[in-house]
Amino acid sequence: MKKAVRSAIAGIGAAIIAAPLSSTGALAQAGGSDAFNLPEDVSFIMEQVQEPNQRRATARVNGNIITGTDIDHRLALILSAQNVELAPEDVATLRLQVLRNLIDETLQIQEAAAQDMEVTAEEVNASYERFAVESRGMSVAEMDAYLASVGSSSRSIKRQIQGELAWERLLRRNVAPFVNVSEGEVTDLWERLQESRGTTEYRLGEIFLSANSANNEQVRANAQQIIAQLRQGGSFVAYARQYSEASSAIVGGDLGWIQLEQLQQPQLEAAAAQMTPGQLVGPLEIPGGYSILLMIDQRQIGMADPRDAVLSLKQISYVFEPGTTPAEAERQGAAFIAAVQGMNGCGSADAQAAAVGATTVDNDQITARQLPEALQGVLLQLNVGQVTPPFGDLSDGIRVLMLCGRDDPQETAGPSIPQIMAQLEDERINRRAQRYLRDLRRDAVIEYN
Structure with a gap:
């Protein structure tokens, strides 16, 4: 089975609660209105045209009803995962997006049933139980209770x-078998990657919103709202799953490790080339809509990344007693720092820490990139036995990290030929999946209430 098809079901486990899944969207094609021969001055026959936000968010899709309760439960699930409180108008916009996602899900379920690939209740229940136990550490009853507590439901x-x-079954039977990547294409790309050894590749996240001449300004405003909410602490993965219309929505917008030319959009290439890890930019106007980019990480192709070094660390902490005055905390903190600086490596650190009332915790298998960015550079400059500058505050206490060992990473050869082939297949399956869902929408009979 091709990677793109596998990813459709793999996303169910890890991120349903943190970032609810949304169906893969179709990229709208940019185009004008010439084919419709529309007049410049449009006069509506009716005095009032109902605004989308005023419509009751329920629908009948080819005879199957999406109820208000369905939408409320999905909306509650999404809102429970947000780190920021959304404004009422943002919740209204999100509610409409939830309805669109439910319509897509309904179309996918109906299509599978029509092609004798219906998903049984037993299969769904088994996947739900597996998710609860393996991903959330809960029993099914505990998961049911949690969902009810946030206003959602197991349903x-x-x-x-x-x-x-x-959708996974449909893609596996109707799309994946008809996607072909030649060995010549793969070999050419592999040779180009070998020639680019030592150059930078990027791990990017993208949220794509389709737009046309009729709704361009509204889509741009929506994109700006999303960026504002992300900068206030919103989850990029959650917003990508819920709003992005690119095929990468199913994996939270993660495009994986790519070179900039693979973006195939000059606007995106130019923006990404100037970004640093953690930076968010957009909305960037591209053919067909707007993109929001997040630079997740960067690395040198085929070269060892120092942040992949496996570190052996000892954390040494000093906690202030409740009620300690700032002056007394400053005195105790100074004594702790002096004691730490006088330690003679990791071998005697436990005893020396205990002598000044501090505690220690060891971790012998942590990579530098797993640590906060502020600590990564500091630790990679230390020799064994040295400590970071102290960090913390009066409420949490102060601490340092002592470097007890480091295993430096080995250089890598970059992606293998099978990995490149899987990536190309993945991209082509995703493009065909977008067209497939677009066709399902076009042929559907949808009645709004």
């Missing part, structure tokens, strides 16, 4: 699972 997640399983 909402099971519906997502059913949609994902149905």
Whole structure:
């Protein structure tokens, strides 16, 4: 089975609660209105045209009803995962997006059933139980209770699972077998990658919103709202899953490790070339809509990344007693720092820490990139036995990290030929999946209430 098809079901486990799954969207094609021969001055026959935000968010899709409860439970699930409180108008926009996602899920489930690939209740329940136990460490009853506590239900997640399983089956039978990548294409790309050894590749996240001449300004405003919410602490993965119309939405917008030319959009290439890890830019106007980019990480192709070094660390902490005055905390902190600076390596650190009332914790298998960015550079400059500058505050105490050992990473050869082939297949399956879902929408009979 090709990677793109596998990813459709793999996403069910890890991120349903943190970032609810949304169906893969179709990229709208940019185009004018010439084919419709529209007049410049449009006069509506009716005095009032109902605004989308005023419509009751329920629908009948080819005879299957999406109820207000369905939307409420999915919306509650999404809102529970947000780190920021959304404004009422943002919640209204999100509610409409939830309806669109539920429509897509319904179309996928219906299509699978029509092609004798219906997902059974037993399969859905087994996937739900597996998710609860393996990803959340809960029993099914505990998961049910948690969902109820946030205003959602197990039915909402099971519906997502059913949609994902149905879509995975459809892609596996109707799309993946007809995607071909030649050995020549793969070999050419592999040779180009070898020639680019030592150059930078990027791990990017993208949220794509389709737009056309009729809704361009509204889509741009929506993109700006999303960026504002992300900068206030919103989850990029959650917003990508819920709003992005690119095929990467199913994996939280993660494009994986790529070179800039693979973006195939000059605007995106130019922006990404100037970005640093953690930086967010956009909305960037590209053919067909707007993109929001997040620079997740960067690395040198085929070269060892120092941040992949496996470190052996000892954390030495000093906690202030409740009620300690700032002056007394400053005195105790100074004594702790002096003691730490006088330590003679990791071998005697436990005893020396205990002598001044400090505690120690060891971790012998942590990579530098797993640590906060502020600590990464400091630790990679230390010799064994040295410590970081102290950090912390009066409420949490102060601490240092002592470097007890380091295993430097080995250089890598970059992606293998099978990995390159899988990536190209993945991209082509995703493009065909977008067209497939677009066709399902076009042929559907959808009645709004």
